[in-house]
Amino acid sequence: MRIAFISPGSFPVPIQYGGSSVETAITNIAGRLPAHWNVTVLGKRFPGLKDKETRNRVTYIRMENTSQRSYLDSCIRYLNKFPHDIVQVENRPAFVPLLKKRLPCPVVLCMHSLLFLHPRALGGRNPRNCLNSADHILTNSRYLRSLLLSRYRTSTPVRPVHLGVDTGDYISRWSQQGKRIRYRLRSRFGVTGRTVVLFPGRLIPIKGVHLLLESMIQVVKKNPRILCMVVGGSRYGSNRETRYVRKLKQMARSIHPHVRFAGTIHPTKMPQYYALADLVVTPSIGKEALGLVNLEAMASGQPVISTAIGGIRETVKTGVNGILIKPSRLKHELTAAILHLSENPALSERLGRNGRLIAERFFSWDHTARQYARLYYQIHSSRKGRT
Structure with missing residues (x-):
């Protein structure tokens, strides 16, 4: 299966000097998906990082660090040239309508907060229309799922999947x-x-x-x-x-x-x-x-x-x-x-x-990645069944 993540572009991926839960999640989940999958992460260019590289079986493609619209257009051009089975957008609901319009594959929206559903972040777009454009929505908690459903009443299926922690890097003080x-x-x-x-x-x-x-x-x-x-x-x-x-x-x-x-x-x-x-x-x-x-x-x-x-x-x-x-x-x-x-x-x-x-x-990242993989399998199988 071919999976592409579109990062917000605010910080480098994989994480270099810091980043929000979004970049942390991409870094830790992408490399834990099944080894035989083709996983790509799209992001913006940052000093010291190559335009293209592979780390931990994940291919990182970095676009010119310009406006959000130019960045999104660059992502779409790449994904049309190199098609993927599923595209996941991280915390940028404004990206979803155009992605759905110009890509033939399912688009998953992963929400980490409601910050980018505010009118200013959406550039005049209707928040409910942005949410309804996605094929599936992931949230990082049940709480965030309940907020989405109560405030925006989206018709798109919303599934909560908790983020995680690397239980290898963080060692119990009692061991x-x-x-x-x-x-x-x-x-x-x-x-x-x-x-x-x-x-x-x-x-x-x-x-x-x-x-x-x-x-x-x-x-x-x-x-x-x-x-x-x-x-x-x-x-x-x-x-x-x-x-x-x-x-x-x-x-x-x-x-x-x-x-x-x-x-x-x-x-x-x-x-x-x-x-x-x-x-x-x-x-x-x-x-x-x-x-x-x-x-x-x-x-x-x-x-x-x-x-x-x-x-x-x-x-x-x-x-x-x-x-x-x-x-x-x-x-x-x-x-x-x-x-x-x-x-x-x-x-x-x-x-x-x-x-x-x-x-x-x-709450391990392995546990989180398995839940992501199960959802991707379901989406992919369902799509194959309709073709």
Whole structure:
């Protein structure tokens, strides 16, 4: 079978210095599809990357980095010259009507958020018409599927398939290998004997980092051995200091020895930060469709404190692998939750071990790729049956 992915073009694929869940998903799923399939990923050109190359059995074709319409036209010309059995568009519903008009094969739309269904992103197109133009729609959570159906009432079949995590790269801190790595890293980072609270993610208001720092001011009064490590930048792959980032650093000054800003970290180094932590806090106040960082924390054997919102509720369960707090209660309950886990190592271990088992069983990239492959088989078989 011949499968083509059309990336949004915002960041390189495969991931180089950073990217959203979209580029992460393409990178991790494309190479895990059946070995005998012909898989192509179309994207834009970026410095240091060839116009065409093959990695991990996946062919990457990179178009000139121009406007979105020119990029889409280039993708269509390539796909007409080299036909594929199925074309999947990642998070760009505006692309679908023209692809359906000019390509003979089924078009699958994979939605990672509702951001690109806003009028400005659609360039005047009707969002429901864009959704209805697709043959199938994938969403990264049941929550996002319910939003699509309730807001836009699309007639296209919508199937939720959770994204995943590489359970080989992210090693449980409770395994023998994980314990050795953790001991070495905690010594190297100078955090031996401290309880490390990790925030991994973008430094933007909807991620709730300010709420975490407000809580840390209270936490360190009761436990001065706690350290909060903030990993991430204002944008994927960027350490640009926005007004919000400056606000966060100003907040942290009063407890400076207890907060470290690590900045943007290359994706390959993120497992190290999870390994040296004691718990992960992701206090999002936006409508998270899923939350990949929670899956990474789970795979690392870390208990997760997060918000009972959006697709996060499909991955984190209170008393099972973490603690969920209602958004309206974050200011009142986050401090207590951090102290509760930091003072109960047996509970943290149980939640962390459970998280690892859940990640292995339900949220590995291999599991995600198998679900994608089953859908592609169904689409392909159904099409062959009609011809």
